[in-house]
Amino acid sequence: MMNPKNTIVCFRNDLRLEDNPAFLFAAGRGGGVVPVFIWAPEEEGAWAPGAASRWWLARSLESLRSDLNKKGLRLIVRKGGTVKQLARLVREADADCVVWNRRYEPAARKREREIERHFRAKRISVLSFNASFLYAPGQIKTKTGKPFQVFTPFWNACLTQEVSAGFGKVPSRIQIPLKWPQGISPDRSGLYPPCADWAAKFERYWEPGAGGALKQLKRFLRKGLSDYQKGRDIPSDPGTSRLSPHLHFGEISPKRVWREVFRHAARAKKSGMSKTAEVYLRQLVWREFAGHLLYHFPETPERPLREKFSRFIWREDGKSLKAWQKGRTGYPIVDAGMRELWETGWMHNRVRMIAGSFLVKDLLISWTEGARWFWDTLVDADLANNTLGWQWVAGCGADAAPYFRIFNPVLQGERFDPFGKYIRRWVPELSKLPDAWIHKPWQAPAEVLEAAGVEPGKTYPRPIADHAVARQRALAVFSRI
DNA sequence: TGAAATGTTGGGGCG
């Protein structure tokens, strides 16, 4: 057999070297390895990466580039037209094989089929792998072969299947191609968001890249996991894993997370899966469920899964939408969440549900507006997770909250932020209010407000909707479906 | 991965 020529590894949402099947395949194949990243947002349809995602991506690519350099490899960044660029790279790098890890979003799958068709016709081998899920989308099915639409049976079905082992260590020596194709630097590719000031703040909160992902996992295992069941619901505490952006960009593999959580919990508990580990792993499988649903129902980013909701008439209310986006609804827990999002590119999941419920049920504004805003501002923006989350809140998706499940922002605040720690951090103009009023400043006596320096309507907005009234309205409107 | 309305129970104040 002839010696293999060079192999192109097309990086996508798998920005790591460990546990990366496409990269490991290329490294083990014998020829030189040519790592490339092609920036082609115009190929993502309506869902080109948002501003926060682009900030993360640019930083993560720098990290990947540096990790590759340590192996003597370069990262070739190209812009525009994935098929065209890959075809050029194959010629310029003298390659006979193109490999990648699959993405499962509808637009990405379409692109991958084009790549396969193009190269098969040219006798270039193409090979792709699942690196982003524990179970490849499409793998988990009901007994009748249909996709699950309820989480718990999906979870049970997952548990009957072994999570396959990871993909092994990166070899210490990787063959380098004789000549490198030209690339551009990521900052010339248009990745950086237009408003750099806004994204600059993110530097304080995140470390994109495989190194940062691993650090975050270790931190979570050390500090968050043992009290996860309670801690995950307290938005003022660092009780959640905060792995979502790292997982989205594939800086760490879910298999590795699964393995390490399992091992850590087993060591602490002698045998079996401890309760707290199970609660976390369930969350990880919610991510699987989201990927699975988007795979089987590719139209759901734009349309409700449950048909009946298509004819629901949402309110058009630009003013309220703006107030929600800016964290000026007058409901402290909602505003704190929206401001945390704007400041850090992330929001605690408990607060995502509260803020989402407020938009959809209290304001009767379409979940797609919420999804669009999150898409642009979240560093962990992920089409599958975002779609599932918003359809869940609106009650129009799989295993969704029933229409009458409406969050009361005051009660939720009092239950999950009893001492107002989260509010005081993100809504500082209320910080001097006593705990008893911090979640409902409009009810506070005048002297309390004055002592705290709060002037309703001036220093902090009055509620833009009366929750009790809004709840009745939502019940009336939703019950018609 | 709610909240409000409604129903039930049991202790204690009081005539």
Added chain:
DNA sequence: ACGCCCCAACATTTC
């Protein structure tokens, strides 16, 4: 000592 009422506290139903 007894029955009546009030109302927390908890449970169940309804939206």
